[in-house]
Amino acid sequence: MLDTPAYALADEGEVRNLIRTSPWATLVSATPGGLIASHYPFLLDETASGIVLLSHVGADDAALHELGQHETLVIFEGPNGYVSPSWYGRPTGVPTWNYAAVHVYGRPRILSAHRNLEVLERLVDHFEDPLPNPFRMRGTLENSAYxxxxxxxxxxxxxxxxxxxxxxxxxQDKPGEVVARIIETLRQPGPYRNPALADRMAGVNSALRNTHRGYPVTP
Known part of the structure; x- marks a missing residue:
């Protein structure tokens, strides 16, 4: 990822929050056979010091990735979307894409069959808990055996x-009034309506000065 200090997301707490809210990620491994990419949901091990991810892959995917034999990359993406210069209210501008993303690196540790089952159950519970009648992996003897x-x-x-x-x-490189117009436009009906991105922009820019700070506009 290109190093752009003006846009850096360096706080570990904020990185954790992005992983929590955007758990669907891309797992990438560089193997002797070439690059391998797969897509899976991840959870944080909230009891660990530092950032520890928990997940699972299909057994065939584990072999393709040579999981545990070398470092892997996991890519998380938060809200993102197109921003038109027509929203700036200024005579000049270029289109851009706003986004939040985190690349994390580490060497996976393979879990025992028992621990794997625990993680699978945690994943199911995590995504089922908000539902009015959550499904439980071990809710019945029949499903537990399955x-x-x-x-x-x-x-x-x-x-x-x-x-x-x-x-x-x-x-962040735009004046406050331009940021406000972009946020408002993203909340309105239209082909690029994106309230999640608008909310993210509002939060990030709330503590920044409302004057142009001369940051380069870099994709």
Missing amino acids: ADRISVGTTGFALPVDRFVGKEKMS
């Missing part, structure tokens, strides 16, 4: 994060 059978085809892992690089490009 979960035991299918979990054999998955490989659970913990990934202690050795380092991360984050970027949050939310029009």
Whole structure:
């Protein structure tokens, strides 16, 4: 990821928050056979010191990634979307794309079959809890036995994060009145309506000065 200090997302707490709110991520490994990419949901191990990710992959994917044999990259993306210069209310401008993203690096540790099943159950509970009638992986004896059978085809892992690089490009280089117009437009009906991005922009820019700070506009 290009190093743009003006847009750096460097606070560990903020990185954790982005992972919590955007758990669907891309797992990338560089293997002798080439680059391998897969897509899975991740959870944070909230009991660990530092950032530790928990997830699972299919057993075939684990073999393709040579999981646990070398460092891997996991990419998380927060709200993102197109920003038109026609929203700036200024005579000059160029289109851009606002986004939040974090790249985390670490070497996965393969979990035991028992621990893998625990992580699978935590993943299910995490995403089911908001529902009025949440499904439980072990809610019935029949489904519990079924979960035991299918979990054999998955490989659970913990990934202690050795380092991360984050970027949050939310029009920080623009004057306050321009930022406000972009946010308002993103909330309105239209082809680029994006209230999640508008909310993210509002939060990021709330503590910044409302004057142009001369940052380069970099994708």
